[in-house]
Amino acid sequence: MAESAKFSFKNEEGEEQTIDRGNLVAVVPNPDGLSSIIVQVEHDSTDPAAPPHVKVTKGLSASASPWLDTSDRETHIILSTGSGANQAIAFFEDAVKPVLATLFPTSHSSFHVHQTQSTATISDLTSKIFFPQANAGSHLRIILLSGDGGVVDLVNGLLSKPASAEYKAPSVVLLPLGTANALYHSINAGKDNTWGLSALAVDNHRPLPIFTASFSPGARLLVDEARSEEELPKDPQTQYPILHGAVVASWGMHASLVADSDTVEYRKFGVERFKMAAKEALYPADGSLPHPYKAKVSVLKGETWTSLEKEEHMYVLASMVSNLEKPFTISPASKPLDGSLHLVHFGPTDGDEAMRIMGLAYQGGKHVDDKAVLYEAVDGLRIEFQGKEEDARWRRICIDGKIVRLEKDGWVEIRKEERRVLDVAVD
Numbered sequence: 001m002a003e004s005a006k007f008s009f010k011n012e013e014g015e016e017q018t019i020d021r022g023n024l025v026a027v028v029p030n031p032d033g034l035s036s037i038i039v040q041v042e043h044d045s046t047d048p049a050a051p052p053h054v055k056v057t058k059g060l061s062a063s064a065s066p067w068l069d070t071s072d073r074e075t076h077i078i079l080s081t082g083s084g085a086n087q088a089i090a091f092f093e094d095a096v097k098p099v100l101a102t103l104f105p106t107s108h109s110s111f112h113v114h115q116t117q118s119t120a121t122i123s124d125l126t127s128k129i130f131f132p133q134a135n136a137g138s139h140l141r142i143i144l145l146s147g148d149g150g151v152v153d154l155v156n157g158l159l160s161k162p163a164s165a166e167y168k169a170p171s172v173v174l175l176p177l178g179t180a181n182a183l184y185h186s187i188n189a190g191k192d193n194t195w196g197l198s199a200l201a202v203d204n205h206r207p208l209p210i211f212t213a214s215f216s217p218g219a220r221l222l223v224d225e226a227r228s229e230e231e232l233p234k235d236p237q238t239q240y241p242i243l244h245g246a247v248v249a250s251w252g253m254h255a256s257l258v259a260d261s262d263t264v265e266y267r268k269f270g271v272e273r274f275k276m277a278a279k280e281a282l283y284p285a286d287g288s289l290p291h292p293y294k295a296k297v298s299v300l301k302g303e304t305w306t307s308l309e310k311e312e313h314m315y316v317l318a319s320m321v322s323n324l325e326k327p328f329t330i331s332p333a334s335k336p337l338d339g340s341l342h343l344v345h346f347g348p349t350d351g352d353e354a355m356r357i358m359g360l361a362y363q364g365g366k367h368v369d370d371k372a373v374l375y376e377a378v379d380g381l382r383i384e385f386q387g388k389e390e391d392a393r394w395r396r397i398c399i400d401g402k403i404v405r406l407e408k409d410g411w412v413e414i415r416k417e418e419r420r421v422l423d424v425a426v427d
């Protein structure tokens with residue numbers, strides 16, 4: 001039988017209360033043994049995008065949550081202060097703290113709270129604290145108040161050194177404080193309404209599927225609004241630069257609009273920044289058509305690489321998730337954490353046609369049925385420039401929001417990664 005969409009309980013005054021189950025964080029047994037503590041969120045009716053408030057009430061309910069005491073797990077809380085609309089600290093104080101105090105009445109005060117100070121904070125925490133402990137077999141819980149960037153920093157940090165046989169994947173609780181929060185919205189598509197708080201109350205976690213991007217030797221990570229570049233970590237065997245991701249690898253229009261809109265100015269506009277940058281790219285000021293991106297593109301299925309016939313492209317994207325933003329369903333066939341990788345491709349076209357196709361993705365992923373779009377499950381994707389693109393801005397690759405620029409004859413190869421480095425808490 002389908003779970004009821006409503007949850008009922010009696011409050012302390014004995015009055016019957018009914019709330020949407022999607023707003024329920026947890027029903028915790030009260031230490032008096034008779035009643036329960038009901039934790040729920042309440043949303044701002046005037047601003048649906050605002051973080052919810054938490055309400056904790058004593059009451060009587062027929063259905064308590066299955067209660068597993070995980071209070072002894074070493075817990076780290078990361079507040080990514082530069083993510084999204086810079087709301088991580090406020091959400092922690094207003095919503096997360098009361099939930100933790102209810103769920104873990106004695107142990108929550110010993111949880112470790114870290115605030116990011118720079119783009120390097122999460123990587124530093126991972127190499128100094130999380131990896132050594134996970135590698136010694138300790139099962140960590142990491143409560144992450146960030147966007148997808150926080151996850152990708154954790155994944156890359158955890159994979160940066162060889163793991164021991166004792167390695168135990170930390171379990172991350174995702175609280176969507178970023179801009180797009182693709183991973184969170186893909187895991188919770190159509191259900192959770194608690195901004196991830198309900199995942200704090202359960203002890204279910206599943207491996208996070210990830211991919212590895214290997215690059216030609218001259219590939220460089222663009223940082224600081226592309227004002228500088230950095231070397232990437234190297235694969236210990238091949239010595240090629242590498243980067244791991246859990247969301248998306250792209251080139252062409254998607255990578256360009258992510259890169260062009262990653263500025264302090266654009267970030268003020270939240271998710272709108274992607275649409276604004278798309279319009280700029282699709283309708284060049286001189287009235288010309290959008291750029292036709294030139295490279296050899298191949299897909300891997302099983303052990304076989306096959307090249308696409310077309311050598312000019314507009315949209316080349318491999319996704320490990322269903323949604324790149326809450327309403328933007330890039331890969332409707334992807335199920336939460338299923339480990340699939342889907343190619344979404346279309347060729348050069350004019351701005352109106354590209355906008356039409358992208359508009360279909362905002363209608364539940366209808367673009368995949370359009371004849372202009374190639375959509376298929378793949379095991380890998382390879383892009384080889386072969387000197388076809390003179391200008392470096394057409395050679396930018398996006399890996400989960402990070403931007404890598406390749407050389408004129410550079411290449412990138414994306415493959416699913418088998419290693420289990422991070423688990424995700426799911427309710």
Ligand SMILES: Nc1ncnc2c1ncn2[C@@H]1O[C@H](COP(=O)(O)OP(=O)(O)OP(=O)(O)O)[C@@H](O)[C@H]1O
Pocket residue numbers: 080081082083084085116117118119120146147148149150177178179180181182401
């Ligand atoms: N205090 C800080 N100072 C400078 N940079 C920071 C700070 N805190 C976080 N950052 C950086 O800000 C970026 C935030 O990325 P994150 O993905 O978490 O948010 P987002 O880009 O808004 O969301 P999404 O990726 O979901 O669209 C990361 O590059 C992170 O390293």
